[in-house]
Amino acid sequence: MTTAPQSASAPLYTQLTSPEAASDALVAALAECWTEVSDAGGAAGFPFPPVDPAEVAAAVDRLVTGLAPATSRLVVATLDGALAGWLHLRRDPDPLVAHWGTLHHVQTRLGVRGRGIGAGLVRQSRVIARDEMALEQLRLAARGGVGLEEFYGRLGWREAGRWPGALRLAPGDDRDEVLMVLSPL
Template identity: 60%
Template sequence: MAAHETVKSPEFAQFSRPQEITPALRRELIDCWTAVSNAGGAVLAGGFPLPPVSTRDVGPVVDQIVHGLDPRRGRLLVAAVEGVLAGWLILRRDPHPLVTHCGVVNHVQTHTRFRGLGIGAALMRRVPGIARDEMGLERLGLAARAGLGLEEFYAKLGWAEIGRWPGALRVAPGDDRDEILMSLAL
């Protein structure tokens, strides 16, 4: 889908229990993550290799995420356009007792077919309300890969850069990137 095409506004769904994830949604999550990773997206995770990746690589990591869903500790937020998964993210409460008032946003993804349509921004605009109103969180954090303009994307949505871990992410031999730490007060 090209950015110039007319697209309906995304519809959002939130999942907070593993049993809510249908086999079809699981396949769409895996397909999205595979496509995004293979296109150079910054959503790599422990558990599978650097691109190119296959559904066989991504599936077990998606399953771990699904099994971690819980109304108090972890939510999956999905954006769909005309019934097709367009993007998703994970919102988690930090489990440590000193910071249970804080949450973390992970795996923010827009399927490559829906890039440039504002899906990622729409997902990120929904997160603060869910975190604050439904999970009782007071602050959110996320980590982003330098070199892709992600810090500017998140800053436009109200997030503040609070630090960097220089050279922490080795994308490829000779291509080390900073990990950018960002925060949002709710």
Template identity: 65%
Template structure:
């Protein structure tokens, strides 16, 4: 639960609206999250700006109003966390989107930022994009299933041992597939 006031949300739908300073904030957040053990896309910490910045640049370059949106939470003027909402607007799968890279900066953990970002992404998906479902894949064994279930998501599948995080047989994690209905 938010111990302070609700964060301010900022949405980016076009690379031209993401200034270099914001790209640096996104990169710094992702480095901090990864190096703190977060499961946000870089499974082998430590990482640094040189590892993450090119990925942020590709993510930002792919922003488009109907396909990819970046939703950011700001608290006290600082970037507290962010998430990406991706969809294929084609007729077959155009009724759902995928949540990617949900992360809360470690300095803002425990304040409900992650939950608030998921709720905001849900609102955007439903109210702005007219979608019916959200999908995500989460790394098993991290407690993420419980986090998402508290927000109304349900597990719909699991790929046992899909993610290899180390050399040994015990160093694998399941990939947990989850869905959230928006109607």
């Protein structure tokens, strides 16, 4: 586990590269955050609130047990010792696509939104991807219509494509899936 420097009252960004790096308390906090974000309508892997906390806990366990320095890392942000947000940075080991990675489940606790934590997580992931994983680009898929294109755009990402109406949140509520890329890192 490595950490990024922090200043007074700033978030601490930490990456986890192995299952052993995740304490039981952190695993529980990750599941709590994911449940909170999903139940608030966030597009972090469980699109239909309310979510089943047991399903979320099982998904967190799968992510944590799959951590490996070359292919799968969690980047977490803590504020005053409490989890403020996290994301999953992943690379496919297939040599054809091993030069790029993907961000998944980018999320911050509702009570700390607007404080730059999500942007900090994305920036930290860029550094990790480039400097530690030797990746050349990052990709992600975001739900359209909620301002995520602008959020990622401010961080240097650009829209690479769009699947119109790919996501059906409810009858009559279809959203685009927006494909975004960050290159070069």
